[in-house]
Amino acid sequence: MSPTVAVLGTGIMGSGMVRSLLRAGLEVTVWNRSTDKAKALADDGATVADSAAAAVRGADVVLTMLFDADAVADTMGPVLPEMGPDAVWAQCSTVGVDGTDRLAGLAAEHGVAFLDTPVVGTKQPAEKGELVVLVSGPPDAADQAAPVFEAIGSQTRRVGDDPGSASRLKLVVNAWLATVVNGVAQSVALAGDLGLDPQLFLDAISGQALDSPYAQLKGSGMVDGDFAPSFALDGVLKDAGLIREAAGTAGTGTGLLDAMIEKLRQASSDGHGEQDAAAVVEAYRAR
Structure with missing residues (x-):
């Protein structure tokens, strides 16, 4: 069964990734602080949530693509309790070494499986589903999110079993x-x-x-x-x-x-x- 996906952050990269997920037939809910950017994806088939909390409820995989570690922490901190017990958080934003450690710790506080999954590529590869997805984190969580990575990328590189290596x-x-x-x-x-x-x-x-x-x-x-x-x-x-x-x-x-x-x-x-x-x-x- 295909996972349901929530994408938080629908800027240049996030919007392209959403369209790639939809082309692959995945059910996608989106949220963005600037609602106009999220609403534009409704015509492509995405469900637009009015809050980040609403977006993550019921999602099997939550993907974050925001500007920096502060933006990710501010968005995810309040909504992690809304994620299901088997849900996976795939953190795609480029946040550096310390930022990744901070976000992995935040996930651990709430018992949420965390994957460090930055991507290589810019606007055009995101739109075409041709990103290279770098993955580090628990192998079982990576397996669960694999259909998401296959939809947004042409390659998935598993870098290690602990978050941080991919970043x-x-x-x-x-x-x-x-x-x-x-x-x-x-x-x-x-x-x-x-x-x-x-x-x-x-x-x-x-x-x-x-x-x-x-x-x-x-x-x-x-x-x-x-x-x-x-x-x-x-x-x-x-x-x-x-x-x-x-x-x-x-x-x-x-x-x-x-x-x-x-x-x-x-x-x-x-x-x-x-x-x-x-x-x-x-x-x-x-x-």
């Missing part, structure tokens, strides 16, 4: 993502400042070992000035802070992270925070 891996992945975005931004800005057409840079690396689909995607947005968000710059900035925190605890050098965070902060303070991360290019251009 650590997500930070590693997002460190690379931030490096690619900032590296492409610097080269696109440099090309323009040297009097070149920045498209020449993307053409020069196309199909070479230096190339990647993500570099071309973000680079094209930078060249065209198209910053429609698939991963908002402020989200990358938040994640970069979590990565630096984890790296500092682990003793890993943070020089590159420090430089990237400086540019992300500059772009955010210049008004690009809600735009796509590609907008960081504006912080690299000559002034």
Whole structure:
């Protein structure tokens, strides 16, 4: 029997995940603090709840996709008593190492099975059900939630039996993502400042070992000035802070992270925070 699913948080990522769940034939109830974002999913077949508590009642799997650990804790803390004794909480938001420990502890206080399940991918993979789902937590809970992961992702990577391992891996992945975005931004800005057409840079690396689909995607947005968000710059900035925190605890050098965070902060303070991360290019251009 297919699990019933509650999705709390229907922003760029959450809404795409909901549509993927519905395409897979799962029964989905949604909630979002901004109700308009949730109501838009009713036309796709989702049931829209008027509260987070109403959304989680009767759900077999509760999926959270919110901005940070505080938002998740504020949402889930009051509603955990509403979850059934066999329900599973799959926490997909990127909240870092300490945030995951905090949320796992909150779940344990209420006797709720907790899975640490951040996802790799942005807007388009979420819409297409092609995310990579990183999972750590009790194997029986992971088995129960497996149909949910199969609906939202093309791959499920089981990282460990204890919550936290998946979030650590997500930070590693997002460190690379931030490096690619900032590296492409610097080269696109440099090309323009040297009097070149920045498209020449993307053409020069196309199909070479230096190339990647993500570099071309973000680079094209930078060249065209198209910053429609698939991963908002402020989200990358938040994640970069979590990565630096984890790296500092682990003793890993943070020089590159420090430089990237400086540019992300500059772009955010210049008004690009809600735009796509590609907008960081504006912080690299000559002034």
